Amino acid sequence: MSNDTANAVIDRLQSGWGDSIVTDASELEYFSTDVYSQGKPLLAVLRPNDTQQLADAVKQLTEAGVAVIARGGGMSYTGGYTAAQSPAVLVDTGALDKIIEINLEDAYVVVEAGVTWRALKEALDAKGVRTPYFGPMSGSHATVGGGMSQGAIFHGSARYGCSADVVLGLQVVTANGDILTTGSAAAANTAPFFRWYGPDLTGLFLGDCGLLGIKTRIVLKLIPRHAHIDYLSWQFPTAEGLFAALGVLARNGLASETAAFDPALTRVRMRRAGLSSDVKALTNVIKKGGLISGLKLAVKGRDIVDQEQFSLHITLEGDSTAEVADRVARARKLVGEFGESVEPSIPKMMAANPFAAWNSMLGPQGERWAPVHALVPHSRATSMFKALQELFAREQETMDKHGIFIGTLLSSVGAQTVVIEPCIYWPDSHNAFHQRTVDADHRERIGCPGEHLEARAAADVLKRQIADTMRAHGAANLQLGKFYDYRAGRDPAGLALLDAIKAQLDPKGLMNPGVLSR
Structure with a gap:
């Protein structure tokens, strides 16, 4: 296909989209780059604010032979949204940022794909609820849609699993411009309250890296916010002790989050600016845990951890003081034989500033x-x-x-x-x-x-x-993006099924070419 044909499609779309189509060279360079690498040049960036608008555009682009790639918050480091071929158009889902419904009675929330995990948490905090898994450490920028496409872990993961474990259904735009719904909402007059209505079509699109379509809406489970929280930290002379501690905590379901550092990463953290100079971090710790917690953090910071040892930091949540105290006591007893307890400054800071990781790149x-x-x-x-x-x-x-x-x-x-x-x-x-x-x-x-x-x-x-x-x-x-192995050594029957689904949804192979290709 000639560039003239591709440009003609962009010109036609631009008459209806206006400023929602980006063609400025510096902007295209930014959108063609992730944390690690840069892809092929982009023809344009679309910023849709409506699913039907996006579906119509995708249909026109793929009919003209233009590759289409979805981007969430941009926090990929595996080429998840960098273009592998030209001509290509990137869909920035950031303007799809509405929280559609918070249903407290039926315990689900419906969000557009461009909602950040931080924005979702803030909206749900006001209602006294949360999603069981509630985002990666980069959740100030990372979006719910990106977390579904790429797979994401951390906040709530030790207890509740990864991003895919909290999904009830999806809305997806396919390469031919269809709008596909999964879960119970795919049936007429049925609410999006249940995932397992026949074969699990939702699962096809989780972790697909945008191979099969562009997610525009996601339905997530809700649970009440845990009212009580506590923190523990240990250090270990060996990796074996650390892994033993992680295992016993996991099998007993005690921690909500676990974060551990080897000595080398601890030294990296020590070389960064101390916590006492981070006014925002301290302020958030004081708001969440009180003045005493903030003062301890200011005085001790990260220095409480021996730079030559492995360290483990966890949060423990519950619905009563007694429940959390029980979790703390059990965790201390189970981990005590492997490591030495230290002041839990780090998990307090992480809990008070859950999405403060963007500068760490x-x-x-x-x-x-x-x-x-x-x-x-x-x-x-x-x-x-x-x-x-x-x-x-x-x-x-x-x-x-x-x-x-x-x-x-x-x-x-x-x-x-x-x-x-x-x-x-x-x-x-x-x-x-x-x-x-x-x-x-x-x-x-x-x-x-x-x-x-x-x-x-x-x-x-x-x-x-x-x-x-x-x-x-x-x-x-x-x-997985365009970096990790997916196809190598995989069951041939499973690959044949995936390829058949891809051919049905994207016969020209223009939806994020290159992902899941290794």
Whole structure:
């Protein structure tokens, strides 16, 4: 297809969309870039505020041979929305930002895909309810639709699972312009209260990375907000002790969130500005936990954790003081044989500032950042962690040469799953996404190392080595995008079914080409 034909479609759409179609070169550069990489040039960016408007546009674009890609809050680091081919148009769902219905009696909420997790939490807080899982640490920017497409974890995950575990139904725009509804609402005169009405079509679109369509509405479960919360922290001399603690907490369902750091990541955190200088963080801790909690945090901050040990930080929630006290007592008893209890400054700060992670996408001296994660059962966590440490030891000379360092974040999801996420830091220039997303005063404070192409290339090789090591140990992944393996080694019958569904919904293969292709 010629560029003239593609441009003619954009011109035709622009007459009806006006400023909701973006063609400015600097804006297109920003939207073509994620946290890690840059895709092919974009023809335009659409910012729909109506599902039917979007469906009509998608139909015209795909009929003309233009690839269409959905973008949520932009927090991908796996090429989830970067264009793999041209011509391509990106759909920025940020203007689909309405909370349609909060149904307290039937315990569900209906939101448009561009609603951020922070905006949703604030709206639900006012009603005394929440979604069981309520967003990633990047939820100030990350959207509900993005969390459904990519898969997301953290807030509430240790107890309630991942983003997909709280979904009742979806509305999706397919490549041919159809508007598809899943869950009970797909039946006439039926409310969106129940997911399992026949075969689970909802599940097809969860974690699809936008392969099968563009999500425009999502229905999520609601539960009452837990009225009581407490915090615990421990440190451990070995990874084995940490993983044992994560496992026993998970099997007993005690924590709502778990976050652990290896010594290297603790040192990265120590090199950042201290908590005592972060007025907003302290203010939020005081609002949530009282003046004494805030003063303890100001005095002790992160320094309570030994930089040479692994540390684990958890929140525990309940509906009464007695319930939380019981959870705390049980957690102390179960974990006490593996580690030493320390002041829980870090989980207090994280709970008071649940979505404050956007500045963390750059290192303490402005280094670029790229996480690579694995989901494994508890029984494989220690062996995988050791294999990764062996990889890092083999690559230490190269890492030292290019100023690359790695720290690892660890967590848990439900009773079965451990998350292991090495974070690569390397000196390099900041791309358009960093410049737009990271606070300007923070970037000024930490500086920018400037362009280091050899370090970037070495980090890219290391990123692939980490993912391959994880895969060799039986890892699963979220946010598959265009980076993680999906097809390699997969059951052929399952792939044939997925490919048949893709062909039905997107016969020209123009909905986010390149995702789930490895």
